[in-house]
Amino acid sequence: MADKDEGGIKMVIGVVSEPGEDANQFVFVTPDDTELKTGEFVKYEASVELEHEREIKEKKRRIFARVINREQCRGFPDRFMSNPDVPPKLVARKLGISSEETDLYRIKAVVIGYYDERLNDFTNPRIVPNPGTEIELATNDELEEFLTEASSDAGGTALIGELLHRSPGETEISLPIDAFTSTHLSILASTGSGKSYTAAVIAEEMMKPDSKAAMLIIDPHGEYGTLKEIEERNQDIFQDADEGYSPSVQIWSPEDIKIQISELTQSDLFSILDNPSDAQEQVLSEAWDNLQNKDNEYISLEEIKEECASVGDSMDLESSARALDWRLEKALNRDLFHHSKHISLSSNQNERGLLRPGQCTVLRLDTMGLRDQQMLTTVLLRKINQARIEAEKGRESELDFPVFVMLEEGHRFAPADGSARSLGVLSTILSEGRKFGVGIGIISQRPSKIDDDVLSQCKTQIIMQIKNPNDQEAVRRSVEGVGEDLLSELPGLTPGQAVVSGDSVNTPFLCRIRERHTEHGAESLETTRIWREEWQKLDREPDGLAEPEVEEGTEDRDETL
Incomplete structure (x- = not known):
């Protein structure tokens, strides 16, 4: 017609x-x-x-x-x-x-x-x-122009893909980076539907010369290490010879990360000690206040134990102080904590830092337990937020530039049951971060397990295949402006397809995510291939065991026996 x-x-x-x-x-x-x-x-x-x-x-x-x-x-x-x-x-x-x-x-x-x-x-x-x-x-031109705010945005844009219902290559979709970094982003999808892939696409876009983002990815499973290829591959995409711009991707492991003990709060300490008694909390609270009042730049484990012993004596709570001694030893005498070493937020000529424009830092926490991941994230986000508040108020600060933090497995750090130490600081940043230049991206396969307030504060959403009814209901509760017609599409989406909605777009739409420039680091294991290869190795040896080595000169003796 x-x-x-x-x-x-x-x-x-x-x-x-x-x-x-x-x-x-x-x-x-x-x-x-x-x-x-x-x-x-x-x-x-x-x-x-x-x-x-x-x-x-x-x-x-x-x-x-x-x-x-x-x-x-x-x-x-x-x-x-x-x-x-x-x-x-x-x-x-x-x-x-x-x-x-x-x-x-x-x-x-x-x-x-x-x-x-x-x-x-x-x-x-x-x-x-x-x-x-x-x-x-x-028309395709109308949709490219009107669907998102990117066409009128003076800053960088993120080319995330193309309109799903149009032929490949017809209608490219870009999101305004200023919009989703200031109002926060969520990427929600079932396992295997492409959430980590999509997050990496956005990271690639933010590292391009038009943006030069200062970006941090908290990576609990070690899925984002391949972003290092940004430095080496597709130089025509990521580099700008005229400006001398070349992006940096830093991969930090737990060995590179230390929490300075003095950066902990009193409630952090109580959390680490795992349900101390009322008397123990009383001793530790008094001891910690005393150490803070001494205005020490550094606080060591031994100083805390000594101060607790002194407070215990003065309050007739010696037994509680002694009980605290071994609890503190167990909690703080670990590689994660140090009396003087800490994470430097900003890079300079003399010190490797976590953040700077044109740098994406991936914190690989795959060898760290859940509670340590939560504590590290708590301290780190608190430092970042405080530094940005100081900068916006015109005071001396480590961070004179906005930052964007993506949290993979976001339900670990902002669980619906409120059990994570990191939930409080995340909630604060999501509600106030826009004023101070701290943007958050939440990535999760279980929307129903994320705190409702946290999810609702992410004002741009990329929602991929979701089949679980509880997760679908969580999306309905927390995501505004998406019609039931598009939400009903979620179970039938295939990997790489998404509903995009929120403050960065003028109306929700269905999108096909573009291919990555770097390799994907979260592919499922090729289980049958690995089994076959291992079987072939073992099959070359009798009963799967290697022949025992025989000492020289013992062959004849074995035969006579």
């Missing part, structure tokens, strides 16, 4: 038949050959009242709408289709029906609105098209 091509001329694909069930919905009829699917974008023209120089005038505007349902309204009679041996075209001929005209579809669409250049967003005219209005397919 399309009567023109897309070369700037109308592409009529259907005609409005009636209003829909809701105020913003309408129904149009189209032949099957358009293949309109849920999530596709259409448009029509309508007169809209606009304020112009304090006068209300009508003006023709392009009104965009999204397809939310599709159902057949004319087809072959069911009773003739019950026999699979009878071809449909034969049935049509017997009935005197043209087989070329048997398929008509009713398409339900919801009005998005017209694009308002002043607002850089869609404005809903709150009217639906009249019956008989011609419906056109939205």
Whole structure:
């Protein structure tokens, strides 16, 4: 039914038949050959009242709408289709029906609105098209221009992929980096659906010359090490010879990371000690306050134990102080803690630091226990947030630039049951970080296990395949503005497909994530191949055991025995 091509001329694909069930919905009829699917974008023209120089005038505007349902309204009679041996075209001929005209579809669409250049967003005219209005397919150029805020963004953009319902290469989708780093990002998906892959795509984009991001990835499973290839591969993508820009990717392991004991808070200590008694808390609290008041730059484990012993004596709580002694020894006498070494936040000429513009640092925590991961993240995020507050208030600070932190397995650090030490500082940053230049990206395969407030504070969402009903419900509770039509798509998405919504886009849409420039580091093991190779190694040896080595000169003796 399309009567023109897309070369700037109308592409009529259907005609409005009636209003829909809701105020913003309408129904149009189209032949099957358009293949309109849920999530596709259409448009029509309508007169809209606009304020112009304090006068209300009508003006023709392009009104965009999204397809939310599709159902057949004319087809072959069911009773003739019950026999699979009878071809449909034969049935049509017997009935005197043209087989070329048997398929008509009713398409339900919801009005998005017209694009308002002043607002850089869609404005809903709150009217639906009249019956008989011609419906056109939205062009690729219009969708690239209007779907996200990237077109008007003066800063860097992140090319994440292309519109799912258009042919590959037709409609590229970019997100404005300023928008999602300041209002926070969540990437939610079932295992194997591409959440880590998508996060790495965003990291690649943020390391390009247009952004030069200061970025930290907290990596509990060691999945992001291949981002190191940014330094070596695709130099035409990541480097800028004119500016002399070349991105840096630092991979830090637990051996590189120390928490300075003086950076802990009193409540951190109580958490590390794992449920100390009231008397022990009383002794430790007094001892810690005394050490803080001494204004020592460093605090050692021995100093804490000595101060606890002194406080215990003065408070007649010697037994509690002695019990604290071995608890403190067990908690703090480990590689993670040190009296003077610490994590330097910012790089300089003399010291390797965690963050600087043009650097992505990956903290690999795969050899660290969960509680240590949570404690390290707590101290680190608190330091980053405090440094950014100092910088924004014009005080001396380690971080004179904004930072973006991505947390893989976000449910570990902000669990719904509130059990993680890191939840408090994450909640603070998510609610206040926009003012101070600390952005957070939460990546998780279990949305239902993330604290609802934390998830709802992530104002840009990339949601991939989710089959678990509890996780689907968590997304419904926490993600605003995504229609039920798109949420119903989540179980059927294939790896690499996503619903993108939130503050960085003007309306939700379905996207196909682009291919990475670097290798993916979170692929599943090729289990059967490894089994076969190991079997072949063992099969070369009798009973899977190597022949024992025989000492020289003992062969004859063994035979005589």
